[in-house]
Amino acid sequence: MDNTVSPMPLPEMAPMAEFDKTPPTPPEEEPPPGDLPPPPSADLAEKGKKHRNYDDENSWACGNWFEFLLVVALAIILLIGALVLVLFWVLYYRGGFAWNENPTLEFNLHPVLMIAGFITFSGFSMLLYRVGRCCRRIYVKLFHTIFHALAVPCVVVGFIAVLDSHNLANPPIRNFYSLHSWMGFVTMGLFALQFVVGFFSFLILLCCENATAGFRASLVPIHATFGILTFMLAVATCLTGLTEKTIFTLGVSYSYLGEEAIIINALAMTLVAGAIVMAYTLLREGFRYSGHILVSVQSEM
Amino acid sequence: MDNTVSPMPLPEMAPMAEFDKTPPTPPEEEPPPGDLPPPPSADLAEKGKKHRNYDDENSWACGNWFEFLLVVALAIILLIGALVLVLFWVLYYRGGFAWNENPTLEFNLHPVLMIAGFITFSGFSMLLYRVGRCCRRIYVKLFHTIFHALAVPCVVVGFIAVLDSHNLANPPIRNFYSLHSWMGFVTMGLFALQFVVGFFSFLILLCCENATAGFRASLVPIHATFGILTFMLAVATCLTGLTEKTIFTLGVSYSYLGEEAIIINALAMTLVAGAIVMAYTLLREGFRYSGHILVSVQSEM
Numbered sequence: 001m002d003n004t005v006s007p008m009p010l011p012e013m014a015p016m017a018e019f020d021k022t023p024p025t026p027p028e029e030e031p032p033p034g035d036l037p038p039p040p041s042a043d044l045a046e047k048g049k050k051h052r053n054y055d056d057e058n059s060w061a062c063g064n065w066f067e068f069l070l071v072v073a074l075a076i077i078l079l080i081g082a083l084v085l086v087l088f089w090v091l092y093y094r095g096g097f098a099w100n101e102n103p104t105l106e107f108n109l110h111p112v113l114m115i116a117g118f119i120t121f122s123g124f125s126m127l128l129y130r131v132g133r134c135c136r137r138i139y140v141k142l143f144h145t146i147f148h149a150l151a152v153p154c155v156v157v158g159f160i161a162v163l164d165s166h167n168l169a170n171p172p173i174r175n176f177y178s179l180h181s182w183m184g185f186v187t188m189g190l191f192a193l194q195f196v197v198g199f200f201s202f203l204i205l206l207c208c209e210n211a212t213a214g215f216r217a218s219l220v221p222i223h224a225t226f227g228i229l230t231f232m233l234a235v236a237t238c239l240t241g242l243t244e245k246t247i248f249t250l251g252v253s254y255s256y257l258g259e260e261a262i263i264i265n266a267l268a269m270t271l272v273a274g275a276i277v278m279a280y281t282l283l284r285e286g287f288r289y290s291g292h293i294l295v296s297v298q299s300e301m
Numbered sequence: 302m303d304n305t306v307s308p309m310p311l312p313e314m315a316p317m318a319e320f321d322k323t324p325p326t327p328p329e330e331e332p333p334p335g336d337l338p339p340p341p342s343a344d345l346a347e348k349g350k351k352h353r354n355y356d357d358e359n360s361w362a363c364g365n366w367f368e369f370l371l372v373v374a375l376a377i378i379l380l381i382g383a384l385v386l387v388l389f390w391v392l393y394y395r396g397g398f399a400w401n402e403n404p405t406l407e408f409n410l411h412p413v414l415m416i417a418g419f420i421t422f423s424g425f426s427m428l429l430y431r432v433g434r435c436c437r438r439i440y441v442k443l444f445h446t447i448f449h450a451l452a453v454p455c456v457v458v459g460f461i462a463v464l465d466s467h468n469l470a471n472p473p474i475r476n477f478y479s480l481h482s483w484m485g486f487v488t489m490g491l492f493a494l495q496f497v498v499g500f501f502s503f504l505i506l507l508c509c510e511n512a513t514a515g516f517r518a519s520l521v522p523i524h525a526t527f528g529i530l531t532f533m534l535a536v537a538t539c540l541t542g543l544t545e546k547t548i549f550t551l552g553v554s555y556s557y558l559g560e561e562a563i564i565i566n567a568l569a570m571t572l573v574a575g576a577i578v579m580a581y582t583l584l585r586e587g588f589r590y591s592g593h594i595l596v597s598v599q600s601e602m
Contacts, residue, residue: 020516082559126549172386173556174556174557177556177558177562178544178547178554178555178556179540179543179544179547179556179565179566179570180544180565182569182570183540183569183573186471186570186573221585225580225581225584225585226581227481228580228582228584229576229577232533232537232576232580233573233576233577235537236533236536236537236540236573236576237539238483239480239537239541240540240541240544242480243479243480243481243541243544243545243548244544244548246479246480247545247548247549248433248548254478254479255474255475255479256475256477256478257478261478264480265483266478267482268480268483268484268489269480269483271488272484272534275530275534275537276530276534279526279529279530279533280527280530282525283526283529283584284522284526285522
């Protein structure tokens, strides 16, 4: 049994490394700081002859690499595709944009800006944590914040646009009655909460890095889970909004699946496919940044 | 350093244990079979004085236990609540059920059966993998299959009901034009795929248990991810369907938020809350059945 190697994660390190650190190196090259338990025997570690990774999920075989590239590429195409389709729909079939003077055209800003903010920018922002596997965590974190910060004005202006277009219509359209609007309210609330919590916990609290490490580490999985949830909820809200708008504007002619109906359904399917691919990319264990440190030891048994 | 303890997962064991085995016991009591790497030193393991679990996510402190009970109870309330609300809506406001002689009343079977199948039964079926933490995996697996098998007739009859009600209407309503119907098609396809793959992979392939262990273990995370996704997609499809039906039946009066509109919006919010709580319960690392085996060793350093 001279080639037995045991993978040894160092759990107290892992959550911090997940977000804050550069990719971990084996402790032979750069010993982990702090009061982490040392390898069972330093002698054993030094004698390690062969490195084998038993954790298949984390090994980057050729197949895994191509799967990763494929789903990330697909996710990017779908995130941009949704924005292109909604722009095409609004510009080609709904008369483009306006502000204030024409409430119908002002409304058109709503679907475009909400998809830009909640789907495209937020989607890219989340993808960064999979694409930026080899980058320093702090850069990934900064770009994650920047992309989400770009989403904020889109969401705010998109929200004002729909309120304005309702209030300026003749007769005015009531606000916040439909289940779409209630869902939008929940989605915006979750988004705002995530943004504020994320900003303060993962950026501001870095000023006292060591004291807040445990707290920040415990927040990571909650922030990530609610991030994916907010994205899914945003997709569902978009789909109810598209249903509303389509029935209000196309009416019974929707059932004849004219050009515009096909474009709207294609946009809906792009959003659904985007949700599927994003969830797969974000939840797939093997695609995650893994804070595991592999220790190569040789058993004396 | 006489109390250093290193948690040592045995990764080749873990994925099988996730689905197939009774909760693992420390190797001192029942050594794991096969060619797993032994603990670094049996002597060290025997000398272990203190057992400490560094993997905080898996430790069941009092707080975790109450959090677990709370979210599971909430999930159960929301899954049943959605079914109760849709039944109340259909019976009290939409005139109840019929078959064939009245297409409008036949349609009413559609939302009730789809929510029963895709939300309540499927939701319970997935929750079993969190509730049944202490049970033998094979029983959990069987009940998971039974609950999903109960969902199948609901979905099938719910699907026939909407096709029938469209075809029997005067004039007939066209099928498969709306984005709701396209989403329903994708959801039913994913559900069927998951059911067939799950049934063959995790039950039929058990007949040659050892030969298929690796294949089954590699399928587990994919099956779980697509299961959650199918549930989320089902919720989104329900919400677009509710939007459609509400606008078609209530029209402009929807904006005055009468009794029926409130019930429909409450149903929608129950579905949204159900999706949030289910995703949290299913994705929360600490609630998962963990196949880790803790080895207690005492370092000589």
